[in-house]
Structures are given as structure tokens and as C-alpha cells.
Amino acid sequence: MKLRTRLAKAAPQRAAPARSLRAGAAAARRWAWAGGLLGGLVALVAYAPAAWLANAVSSASGQRVLLAEADGTIWSGSAMLILTGGADSRDATTLPGRLQWKLGLAGSALQVSLQQERSLNGTVTLQVRPGLGRSEVRLLPQPGWIGQWPSALLSGLGTPWNTLRLGGAVRLSSPQGLVLEQAAGRWEMKGSADIEVLDASSPLTTLEQLGSYRLHLSGNDAGQVMLDLSTTEGALQLKGDGMIAPKGVRFRGEASASEGNEAALNNLLNIIGRREGERSVISIG
Incomplete structure (x- = not known):
């Protein structure tokens, strides 16, 4: 027991x-x-594929910016850059050369380094800081111009560019850099940039060249982007100003022919805007 x-x-x-x-x-x-x-x-x-980044860029841009033939990963890859007029547009322009990128961390920001032979001036660096309710995209300062592309790429944006079929080059510069901030669904720009159209031409006129032009963009404290259009040189004279505000774009300008070029530019002036005598009035918004 x-x-x-x-x-x-x-x-x-x-x-x-x-x-x-x-x-x-x-x-x-x-x-x-x-x-x-x-x-x-x-x-x-x-090892996330570059195609994931291509899909994100397409969605964020409303299918206006496409990364075709994407190869590599989201951290290091390349693709052909295509600009379009949007989801329903039949216009598209492929930029020359492959766009290459490297994505990494810079403190609390994602840093993107971009290179594209014949289009970008060396390495262009962007820093992206995503957040809850607020995001920031910063273009780091770069001496000289940042990028230069054939003016024909504007045709991919649709009307009126696909009608004008501009020749020449489009150049972007921002010596002090700029910042784009997104909050409550609205984008604001801080800093400034210049968009130049160099040696523009069009098959709508018999002139070999129309001229060269500069659009200056600058952000203000009210969250608006101020626009100032001027002519550097050329037979077609352009000038105007306006703004990009939360409610949309507003621009008022005019086009006219320099002395001796009135007949050659008459048809083009009829297309650019509303004729008022010798000038063509441009009104947006």
C-alpha cells in the first residue's frame, strides 16, 4: 500500500x-x-520589383507619368520615362535614355538619386518625408540647370501642345532648390524654379524659330505659386502672369509678333488665344 x-x-x-x-x-x-x-x-x-514603383508613380500622377519597361528593384532600378495627357489621353512622349534611380534613407527621409543620360544634369536628388496628414518632397539645390528635354515632350500633355508641336528644348533650373508640401489634400510650394523653352519652333509658321521663353515659378506664404512669363528673344513675343492656387490655375497673358513678322505668325496667333487686333489674349481660369 x-x-x-x-x-x-x-x-x-x-x-x-x-x-x-x-x-x-x-x-x-x-x-x-x-x-x-x-x-x-x-x-x-x-527585392521588391521595380514594377511596384512604376505602379505607384502611375497612380500618384493620374497616369500622366509612366515608368515603362521597369527593371531592377524599387531601391535600384531603371525605366523608360513617358509623359501623357492622363488616363483618357492618346498623346504620349517617351523621353530619351533610361531613367536610373537609387532609393535609400537620409535621416528620417527617403532619398532618391536620379540619373538620365542626355536629360538630367548629373545626379538629381530628391528627399521625401511621408507623414500622417502631411508629406514633403524636397528638391535639393543644384547649380546650373537640372534637366533638359526636347520640347516635343509637351505634346504628350495634350491640348494645346499637341497642336503646336513645338521644337526646341525645355530646361528646368532651381539654384536654391524647392520644397513641395502636402497637407489636407493640398500641395504648397516653397522656393522657386524656372522653366525655359529654348529655340522654340512650330510647323504652324514659316519661321525657322519662334524664340526663347522663361516661366518663373515662386511660392508665397499664402500657399500660392506665382507665375511670370517673359520672352528672352524671338519673333513671337509672349508675356503674362498668374498663379496656381488651391482652386486652380489662373493666368492672363498675351502674344504678339515682332515688327516684320506679323504675316508669318498670323495663323499661330489665332490658335494661341483670342485675337484682339494685332495681339492674341491668353486667358486660363
Whole structure:
């Protein structure tokens, strides 16, 4: 009787280590699964295909900016850059050369380094700071011009550019850099930039060249982007000013022919805006 009592007391003591071993094995399996899942997620992020970035850019731009033939990963890849007039547009322009990018961290920001032979002046750097309710895109200052592309790329934006079929080059510069901030669904610009159209031409006139023009953009404290259009040189004289505000674009300007070029530019002036005598009035918004 005493022997059976001692055996009964010893049985739970022998069972306890067995349960501990089974619990330890189960915990090990859970940690192994968690480790495998974490490793899979790290690998997925590290080797995420460039096509994911292409889809994000297309969606964010309303299909106005496309990264075609994307190759590599979201961290280091390349693609052909295409500009279009949007989802329903049939106009599209492919920029020469492949756009190459490298994506990494710079403090709390994502830093994107861009290169494109024949289009970008060396390496162009953007810093993106996403946040809850507020995001920021910063173009770092760069001496000289930033990018230069054939004016024909504007045709991809639709009317009126696809009618004008401009020749020449479009150049972007921003020596002090600029910042785009998004909050409550609205974008604001800080800093300034110049968009120049150099040696513009059009098959709508018999003149070899129309001229060269500069559109200056500058942000103000009211969240508006002020616009100032001027002519650097040329037979077609353009001038005007306006703004990009939360409610849309407003611009007032005029076009006219320099002395001796009135007949050659008459048809083009009829297309650019509303004729008032010798000048053509441009009104947007």
C-alpha cells in the first residue's frame, strides 16, 4: 500500500519535465515560424520589383507619368520615362535614355538619386518625408540647370501642345532648390524654379524659330505659386502672369509678333488665344 502511494506521487513529477519539453518544442516552432515570416518580409522589401514603383508613380500622377519597361528593384532600378495627357489621353512622349534611380534613407527621409543620360544634369536628388496628414518632397539645390528635354515632350500633355508641336528644348533650373508640401489634400510650394523653352519652333509658321521663353515659378506664404512669363528673344513675343492656387490655375497673358513678322505668325496667333487686333489674349481660369 505504501509502495503504490509513493509511485502515485512520483508519476506527476516525471510527467512535468515531459510537458515542459513539449511546451519548449512548441515555442521553438512558433519562433521558427516568426523568424521565417520576418525573413520573408525583409526579403520581399529588399527585392521588391521595380514594377511596384512604376505602379505607384502611375497612380500618384493620374497616369500622366509612366515608368515603362521597369527593371531592377524599387531601391535600384531603371525605366523608360513617358509623359501623357492622363488616363483618357492618346498623346504620349517617351523621353530619351533610361531613367536610373537609387532609393535609400537620409535621416528620417527617403532619398532618391536620379540619373538620365542626355536629360538630367548629373545626379538629381530628391528627399521625401511621408507623414500622417502631411508629406514633403524636397528638391535639393543644384547649380546650373537640372534637366533638359526636347520640347516635343509637351505634346504628350495634350491640348494645346499637341497642336503646336513645338521644337526646341525645355530646361528646368532651381539654384536654391524647392520644397513641395502636402497637407489636407493640398500641395504648397516653397522656393522657386524656372522653366525655359529654348529655340522654340512650330510647323504652324514659316519661321525657322519662334524664340526663347522663361516661366518663373515662386511660392508665397499664402500657399500660392506665382507665375511670370517673359520672352528672352524671338519673333513671337509672349508675356503674362498668374498663379496656381488651391482652386486652380489662373493666368492672363498675351502674344504678339515682332515688327516684320506679323504675316508669318498670323495663323499661330489665332490658335494661341483670342485675337484682339494685332495681339492674341491668353486667358486660363
